[in-house]
Amino acid sequence: MASALRVQVSPSAFVNENLISLDTASEQDNGFALVLVSNGPGELATWVRPLSEILHERFPIRPRVHDAQISLRLVLVPCPNGTGTEARTAKQWNQFEEISEAKQFWNLLLRPKQYGSWPSKGLVVFLGGDQFWTVLLSARLGYKHLTYAEWIARWPGWNDRIAAMSKDVVKRVPKNLRSRCTVVGDLMADVSSFSSSETSLPKGEWVALMPGSKKSKLSVGVPFLLEVADHLLSLRPGCNFLLPIAPTTSLEEIQSLASLKNPIAAEYSARIESVQPPLEGLPFRRLVTVAGTEIFLEEEQPAYACLRQCDLALTTVGANTAELGALAVPMLVILPTQHLIVMQAWDGFLGLIGRLPGFRWCIGALLSFWRLNRRGFLAWPNISASRMVVPERIGRITPRSIAAEALAWLAAPERLHGQREDLRSLRGQTGAIKALANEVCSFLQNHSEKT
16 A cells, blocks of 8 residues: 655755754653654555554553653655645544644654754654655654565565565565664554444344545546446445445545536436435435435444445455455445546556646556556555456446346345355455554563653
8 A cells, every 4th residue: 555656865864953853852752752654545444443452552642641641643745645734633532632733744854843842752653655755754753664565565674673574575675784673563454443333233244335535536436336236226226335434535525526517427317305314223324326226325434344344346456456355345436537638547657747736638548558558456456466356347338237236246245255256265364453452562661660
């Protein structure tokens, strides 16, 4: 999930006498700053939030313990996968004493005193984005550095510790630095263990609709999947639909994108007629389309408890596919390429160029065409397995064709069971979040023993 930008610059070049020195007054010397660095909504929900909860359980940490010596902070870094709403979402969790937005990162790097008081000792933990940003930040603050390396540790010489997803990551680290590595496992394998709800869905067949979390994806995904639901219900009466509201969007935005306020919605027949209150005994409000299709809304995050109970998920590309894979929910991954101009959600340098003013229409389409015709897999289970585990439907697909394919899957329980077992086999052992927490706690414990 991390970006792969390479920058051949020494982090020490950013720590010099021209920068404002940090306040290391005596009243701060006994404190310790724990700084989690991340980028997009997927990493926040599946990596940052569960790790923070464990740390709060194990140590007295501000802001939950007002007079604690340890401060937990969140720094968001620039990334094309960001939505701009991550800080607002994280604030609701009451986990962080300070939160800085991605647009503030460079100013934070140059003038950290503008963003609070920084203790003389601390630890920066990489949990998404580009690893170089955390190397710069830890060098600037003079803090220790821990990187969670999902696929590769790009700056092992600058990492005090490396928490690796697998042994393959360790093998790619120079031999003289491998003593810094610990294999903790796949953080995504633990997502089902961190559900805030155990709500049971009513008996019946359930299909999850997951249009994405960024506006570029939602603009297409919302009208497309609403029409899929209309078609699928006509083909399979009695089918139930669940739409988890991503933490970086809202019901109001979903309603707006399903209306003619969204130009893309004009190309689809589905419209929202009303939002109904929960039925007796259920916590879900319901969207009702003009065709009469009811779609239950899961507004509590994370929605893992309900998603686990779904028979099939229809999802766009992105972190959704990693979460569904970890939950072993069968899925059909869709990317309608007839709307490539608004799907400016690619990763890395290409995505940044595609979003430049004046380049969006000509360059964006060319980049997307190039990417699609030279792509590997797009769904995380397929990327992980290096083979097609879940179907990817890329092209000028229609809601009617996707509804027909979803019907074929629902009518073949043995196929759904097979895909679910394949996903379970890829998931790996649980416990990675706790193992990573142990790595962080070792730093905190060493600090506690010295103070």
